[in-house]
Amino acid sequence: MSVKIGVLALQGAVSEHVHSLEVSGAETALVKNARDLDGLDGLVLPGGESTMMRRIMDRYDLFEAVKNFAEQKPVFGTCAGLILMAKQIEGRRGPHLALLDIDVKRNAFGRQVDSFEADLEIKGISETYIGVFIRAPYIKSAAENVDVLATCEGHIVACRQGRFLACAFHPELTDDPAMHRYFVRMVEEYH
Amino acid sequence: MVVQKGTERVKRGMAEMQKGGVIMDVVNAEQAKIAEEAGATAVMALERVPSDIRKAGGVARMADPTIVEQVQNAVSIPVMAKARIGHIVEARVLEAMKVDYIDESEVLTPADDVFHIDKKAFTVPFVCGCRDLGEAARRIGEGAAMLRTKGEPGTGNIVEAVRHMRLVNSQVRKVVAMAPDELMVFAKELGAPYEILLQIREAGRLPVVNFAAGGVATPADAALMMELGADGVFVGSGIFKSENPAKFARSIVEATTYYQDYERIVELSKGLGTPMKGIDMSKLEPAERMQDRGI
Numbered sequence: 001m002s003v004k005i006g007v008l009a010l011q012g013a014v015s016e017h018v019h020s021l022e023v024s025g026a027e028t029a030l031v032k033n034a035r036d037l038d039g040l041d042g043l044v045l046p047g048g049e050s051t052m053m054r055r056i057m058d059r060y061d062l063f064e065a066v067k068n069f070a071e072q073k074p075v076f077g078t079c080a081g082l083i084l085m086a087k088q089i090e091g092r093r094g095p096h097l098a099l100l101d102i103d104v105k106r107n108a109f110g111r112q113v114d115s116f117e118a119d120l121e122i123k124g125i126s127e128t129y130i131g132v133f134i135r136a137p138y139i140k141s142a143a144e145n146v147d148v149l150a151t152c153e154g155h156i157v158a159c160r161q162g163r164f165l166a167c168a169f170h171p172e173l174t175d176d177p178a179m180h181r182y183f184v185r186m187v188e189e190y191h
Numbered sequence: 192m193v194v195q196k197g198t199e200r201v202k203r204g205m206a207e208m209q210k211g212g213v214i215m216d217v218v219n220a221e222q223a224k225i226a227e228e229a230g231a232t233a234v235m236a237l238e239r240v241p242s243d244i245r246k247a248g249g250v251a252r253m254a255d256p257t258i259v260e261q262v263q264n265a266v267s268i269p270v271m272a273k274a275r276i277g278h279i280v281e282a283r284v285l286e287a288m289k290v291d292y293i294d295e296s297e298v299l300t301p302a303d304d305v306f307h308i309d310k311k312a313f314t315v316p317f318v319c320g321c322r323d324l325g326e327a328a329r330r331i332g333e334g335a336a337m338l339r340t341k342g343e344p345g346t347g348n349i350v351e352a353v354r355h356m357r358l359v360n361s362q363v364r365k366v367v368a369m370a371p372d373e374l375m376v377f378a379k380e381l382g383a384p385y386e387i388l389l390q391i392r393e394a395g396r397l398p399v400v401n402f403a404a405g406g407v408a409t410p411a412d413a414a415l416m417m418e419l420g421a422d423g424v425f426v427g428s429g430i431f432k433s434e435n436p437a438k439f440a441r442s443i444v445e446a447t448t449y450y451q452d453y454e455r456i457v458e459l460s461k462g463l464g465t466p467m468k469g470i471d472m473s474k475l476e477p478a479e480r481m482q483d484r485g486i
Binding site for chain 2 (some may be wrong): 008009010011012013014015016032047048049051052053056079080093106110111112113114115116117118119133134135153170173174188
């Protein structure tokens with residue numbers, strides 16, 4: 001039986017993640033309320049605006065529900081999702097979900113005119129992957145127990161720590177399902 | 192490592208990240224902060240909101256760069272700004288200021304009454320207005336990476352936004368259902384580039400994100416546009432011309448996310464104070480209709 005993976009659907013590139021997950025063999029569900037997490041095996045935090053997502057999560061008890069979910073189930077964050085998962089965010093007082101032992105910098109590559117595509121090598125996932133970076137963050141530093149999966153111009157842009165996977169780029173904007181396939185396998189392992 | 196900036200995917204992708212969100216017009220840093228705090232996914236920095244542009248009359252131009260800079264310094268969400276239709280240099284100035292998106296907008300007085308900007312020549316992405324699929328496809332052909340239906344800006348009246356969203360989406364459905372040999376004639380009727388219609392037919396949808404704009408004044412208006420298939424909502428005068436902007440902004444953001452959760456929209460609509468005063472379409476002279484500019 002296939003695993004069921006939710007996509008946080010407050011705002012952002014939700015339908016693209018749903019498509020990539022389904023292509024990779026998972027069932028999907030949209031998560032807008034705490035009750036939508038029931039019965040899910042994993043969760044994707046999509047690209048979008050992290051400040052907006054956090055505000056909505058706070059207003060409707062979704063924040064604690066997602067945090068509790070992450071205590072047992074795998075989570076994959078892309079771009080804004082990576083920021084939501086980090087334990088330290090440059091220039092911000094506290095973290096959001098604080099799942100990954102990493103220190104991130106928001107909009108680290110600059111504004112939209114500096115957004116770019118780059119060829120990446122992602123350890124154990126793909127040797128030729130196109131990373132789409134949009135006002136992207138990067139990981140300034142990662143604890144020793146965090147597995148660095150990819151770097152770009154000397155900065156960490158993808159990592160895994162146990163059941164948590166995160167990247168600064170947008171795998172949901174390409175036709176290459178390698179990252180999603182990898183996450184679906186992770187979810188199957190924890191299932 | 193090969194690095195490419197300003198690609199179509201990067202430009203269109205930026206708009207994908209805005210989906211399900213609300214983009215708010217702001218005229219200073221203080222308003223920008225209120226918008227960000229309320230959960231706006233981006234702000235549009237301009238000198239006057241559309242309803243004030245209507246009142247002021249005269250020629251409406253790109254905002255003073257000082258305003259744009261103040262807004263850029265005040266928030267961490269993306270900052271958009273408007274250039275006049277066809278005003279290549281205003282657009283280049285905004286690009287030089289590193290705004291995140293340029294709105295080639297009918298809200299400002301057109302600088303060119305024939306041609307739009309060749310948007311493919313820019314690294315910064317553009318959003319453009321449309322009333323039907325012909326306009327939408329022409330703007331995409333020129334390189335727009337995001338669309339918004341025009342509505343009638345600064346009126347607080349949703350009727351035109353509804354008309355335009357319904358028309359664009361019904362024409363998309365028509366294209367998707369069409370036989371290949373019918374498409375060329377439909378392209379001719381719409382004045383639309385054939386290749387763009389072909390892309391829509393193959394993908395089953397527009398190749399770029401399409402937001403609603405022009406007349407959104409309440410949380411229910413925003414939810415209505417989502418119900419009709421908008422990817423997100425622009426709110427111009429609706430927020431900072433209301434009695435309680437912070438509350439209005441928050442409610443419109445939440446109504447956009449939870450547009451089919453009607454119990455929640457009940458709560459969001461309570462005690463908001465007076466929304467902006469609207470204008471009936473029949474009271475607008477033809478020359479006052481912004482939607483007819485740049486078609």
